[in-house]
Amino acid sequence: MAGNICYNHAMQLGNRVYVDFLGCKLNQAEVEQISLDLTGKGFVLSKNIGQSDYYILNSCAVTSEAESKSRAKLARAKRQNPQIIRVLIGCCGQKDREKYFQNGLVEYVFGNLDKYDFFAVLPPSPPSHLGLPQAFLGRKRSFVQIQEGCDNFCSFCIVPLLRGKPVSFPLSQIVATVKNRFKLGYLEVTLTGTEIGAYREGEGDLVSLIQAILTHTEIPRLRLSSLQPTEITDSLLRLFKDSPRLCPHFHIPLQSASNVILKKMNRMYTIEQYSAALNRIWQWLPQAAVTTDIIVGFPTETNEEFQKTLDFCRSTSFSRLHVFAYNKRPGTKASLLDGQINDKYKKERMAEFLELAVQKQSNFAQKHLGATVSVYVEGSRNGLYEGYAPDYLRVCFPARRDVSGQIINVRVDSLASQGQFVWGSENF
Numbered sequence: 415m416a417g418n419i420c421y422n423h424a425m426q427l428g429n430r431v432y433v434d435f436l437g438c439k440l441n442q443a444e445v446e447q448i449s450l451d452l453t454g455k456g457f458v459l460s461k462n463i464g465q466s467d468y469y470i471l472n473s474c475a476v477t478s479e480a481e482s483k484s485r486a487k488l489a490r491a492k493r494q495n496p497q498i499i500r501v502l503i504g505c506c507g508q509k510d511r512e513k514y515f516q517n518g519l520v521e522y523v524f525g526n527l528d529k530y531d532f533f534a535v536l537p538p539s540p541p542s543h544l545g546l547p548q549a550f551l552g553r554k555r556s557f558v559q560i561q562e563g564c565d566n567f568c569s570f571c572i573v574p575l576l577r578g579k580p581v582s583f584p585l586s587q588i589v590a591t592v593k594n595r596f597k598l599g600y601l602e603v604t605l606t607g608t609e610i611g612a613y614r615e616g617e618g619d620l621v622s623l624i625q626a627i628l629t630h631t632e633i634p635r636l637r638l639s640s641l642q643p644t645e646i647t648d649s650l651l652r653l654f655k656d657s658p659r660l661c662p663h664f665h666i667p668l669q670s671a672s673n674v675i676l677k678k679m680n681r682m683y684t685i686e687q688y689s690a691a692l693n694r695i696w697q698w699l700p701q702a703a704v705t706t707d708i709i710v711g712f713p714t715e716t717n718e719e720f721q722k723t724l725d726f727c728r729s730t731s732f733s734r735l736h737v738f739a740y741n742k743r744p745g746t747k748a749s750l751l752d753g754q755i756n757d758k759y760k761k762e763r764m765a766e767f768l769e770l771a772v773q774k775q776s777n778f779a780q781k782h783l784g785a786t787v788s789v790y791v792e793g794s795r796n797g798l799y800e801g802y803a804p805d806y807l808r809v810c811f812p813a814r815r816d817v818s819g820q821i822i823n824v825r826v827d828s829l830a831s832q833g834q835f836v837w838g839s840e841n842f
């Protein structure tokens with residue numbers, strides 16, 4: 415089999431497949447499409463590794479921790495079911511395919527570039543109507559991939575080495591996929607990719623794509639994954655202002671508020687441009703939520719530079735902060751920089767930031783007290799339902815009937831877990 419490494423194993427005749435993933439929304443989008451394709455080809459999506467014939471893992475190698483989680487999942491699958499055939503796809507396969515095979519962690523390995531070739535190792539299967547992807551995913555939001563790859567080469571990031579140059583999917587194909595997801599019962603779709611702002615088709619860009627989806631589909635809610643500050647244009651914000659179907663939540667990774675560090679990170683913006691992007695958002699959409707990513711302990715980061723980032727985040731109305739300690743990835747430019755920060759300082763900086771992150775989520779939740787928000791209900795646990803408001807507020811509430819998969823109005827009554835989510839009531 416070209417492009418993969420095949421372990422000599424006994425022919426498997428079963429058609430039950432357990433599909434798993436780690437990492438970003440893009441991996442999740444790919445897994446969703448793979449699950450749909452598997453169902454279309456007659457495979458049954460299984461929720462139980464012990465009763466599956468194949469275990470497919472769409473892996474993540476963005477940090478060393480993600481890699482070790484991927485390895486642990488593969489080992490666990492074999493412990494739970496010694497007969498299972500493990501197929502590793504995605505970033506770990508792209509980075510170290512030989513190693514996974516030699517360590518006996520997999521029977522088949524595929525990278526990102528030949529990811530979909532794995533279908534060829536599965537036996538032909540008669541059509542099946544069981545195991546719909548929704549049931550497998552256990553959630554009601556759907557992720558649709560619009561492009562693959564990135565050539566920004568941020569100096570800390572291994573992704574361009576694993577995902578290759580940006581390639582956009584045809585607009586007509588994306589519109590058809592969104593239509594199809596709506597037909598399957600999903601009421602919300604998130605557009606995802608490695609760098610969705612790099613979306614291009616002819617003269618068209620992300621704005622034209624969103625416009626086409628709004629015009630040609632009936633999907634009630636459309637959400638965007640991560641954007642760069644330079645991609646926050648007036649034409650994008652005008653679309654959001656004009657369409658209540660677009661969820662007013664922007665994830666714009668900042669990483670650092672120091673221009674010196676941003677330059678070393680090879681980020682394509684300054685802190686002034688970042689601030690200008692936020693101001694533009696809040697001028698057009700005063701209620702919009704903005705979340706961000708921060709890296710602490712990037713090589714050479716001084717205490718002053720760290721404080722600058724902390725102060726910037728303190729004084730900005732982010733609804734959520736995702737904080738990461740810098741993780742050295744071999745093959746990246748940042749891994750070669752002098753001035754690597756030791757773990758003790760990284761931990762201290764993380765701890766300070768995490769305290770602020772809790773405050774931010776709590777402030778954001780607090781702003782909603784007494785308000786009525788529309789919640790897309792994703793599921794229930796112990797008689798309680800939970801879902802997200804358009805601005806990504808997580809809401810839990812009791813209901814006497816089954817409201818899973820519906821969009822309903824809920825009043826926000828109180829905060830829980832320091833604002834990680836809010837309690838609400840439906841009948842008010």
Ligand code: SF4
Nearest residue numbers: 564566567568571573
């Ligand atoms: S934009 Fe930067 S951080 Fe994001 S995938 Fe591309 S290189 Fe990595």
